[in-house]
Amino acid sequence: QKEVEQDPGPLSVPEGAIVSLNCTYSNSAFQYFMWYRQYSRKGPELLMYTYSSGNKEDGRFTAQVDKSSKYISLFIRDSQPSDSATYLCAMSGSGGGADGLTFGKGTHLIIQP
Amino acid sequence: EPEVTQTPSHQVTQMGQEVILRCVPISNHLYFYWYRQILGQKVEFLVSFYNNEISEKSEIFDDQFSVERPDGSNFTLKIRSTKLEDSAMYFCASSDPGSPRGGDTEAFFGQGTRLTVV
Numbered sequence: 001q002k003e004v005e006q007d008p009g010p011l012s013v014p015e016g017a018i019v020s021l022n023c024t025y026s027n028s029a030f031q032y033f034m035w036y037r038q039y040s041r042k043g044p045e046l047l048m049y050t051y052s053s054g055n056k057e058d059g060r061f062t063a064q065v066d067k068s069s070k071y072i073s074l075f076i077r078d079s080q081p082s083d084s085a086t087y088l089c090a091m092s093g094s095g096g097g098a099d100g101l102t103f104g105k106g107t108h109l110i111i112q113p
Numbered sequence: 114e115p116e117v118t119q120t121p122s123h124q125v126t127q128m129g130q131e132v133i134l135r136c137v138p139i140s141n142h143l144y145f146y147w148y149r150q151i152l153g154q155k156v157e158f159l160v161s162f163y164n165n166e167i168s169e170k171s172e173i174f175d176d177q178f179s180v181e182r183p184d185g186s187n188f189t190l191k192i193r194s195t196k197l198e199d200s201a202m203y204f205c206a207s208s209d210p211g212s213p214r215g216g217d218t219e220a221f222f223g224q225g226t227r228l229t230v231v
Contacts (some may be wrong), residue, residue, distance in 0.1 A: 004155075036222075043117075043204050043222035044156065088156065100146060100158030100169060101220065 003027065006089055006104030014112050019076040023089035023104045026070065030091040030102070033065050035074045038086045038106065047087075048074065079111045115139045117223035119205050125229045126195050134190045134226045136205030145188045146206040146220060147180065149173070156204065162188065195230045202227050 006023045013019055021035075032051055036044035048063040050056045050072075056063045062075040072091075076083055086106040092099045118137045126132050138145050147159040161168040162180055177193045188207075192199055206220040 041202075041225075041227075043224045046219060046221070049219065090156075100148075100161055100171065101156075102158065103156040105155045 004089060004091060004102050004104040007107055008105050010108040010110055012110040012112060013079060015079060015081060017079050017111075019074075019079050019083070019109060019111075021074040021076075021087050021089075021107050021109070023072050024070055025072075025091060025102075027093070027102075028067075028070070029093040031094065032092045033063070033072050034090045034101070035061075035063055036088040036090060036103075038088055040086075044088055044090075081111045081113050084109055084111045115221075117205055117207055117221050119203075119223035119226050121226060122224065123227045123229070125231060128197055128230055129194050132192050132195055132228065134192075134203050134205075134228070136188045136190075136223055137186050138188055138205065138207030139209075139221060140186070142207035142209045142221075144168070144208045144220075145180075145182070146208075147190045148204045148206060148222075149201040150204065150225075151198075151201040159190075192228075195228075197230050200228055200230045 004023055004025045035048040037047050038044045048061055050063045050065045053065050053067045060077045064073040072089055086108050088106045089104040090101040092101050117139055120135045124132055145162045148156050149159055150156045158171050159174045160170040160180055165182060179191045181189050202225040204225045205223045208220040
């Protein structure tokens with residue numbers, strides 16, 4: 001069964017803090033892992049993509065995947081008030097295109113100035 | 114920067130009526146998707162579309178739903194007889210299967226159409 005669990009929050013941290021966002025999943029067929037950012041009443045915006053296990057860094061963002069634990073994380077360094085949004089994890093079994101993404105419910109992040 | 118555009122941004126319809134939600138995917142993309150997000154719930158996959166046919170659909174995508182690419186630019190979602198529980202944000206997305214990251218791993222989403230069934 002495709003299922004992705006994500007703490008909905010809200011998660012409130014002071015500006016400049018390191019933020020850790022996480023998802024767990026149950027389907028071992030997932031190979032592609034993504035993080036999307038969604039502002040209120042807007043469409044999801046792709047932030048990070050990772051294939052299989054490992055780390056990936058892009059500026060202030062680091063994505064980690066641990067397939068053995070079925071656990072993925074997104075770290076945000078030097079958090080800014082503009083980072084306040086809902087962060088969605090998403091995953092799929094193939095990168096070929098036909099397989100739809102399975103999303104977590106999203107974590108509402110608030111960065112306090 | 115190319116983007117996925119959706120119209121209308123908000124649609125109000127009476128229960129039992131048919132609605133058509135419209136999307137213009139990014140021009141060189143070949144995979145198209147519809148997702149929905151009920152208020153406070155997860156974004157849920159409805160259907161993927163490639164080469165003028167449905168590639169995959171979820172359990173949500175039953176006989177009341179249909180998709181069409183009527184011309185070279187538009188991609189539509191039709192809901193034949195709307196129910197109250199169809200009220201949600203509907204997102205269109207598109208991707209390029211030839212991209213280095215692969216197809217749906219780099220799906221770009223539109224801003225959504227908020228459908229309200231009354």
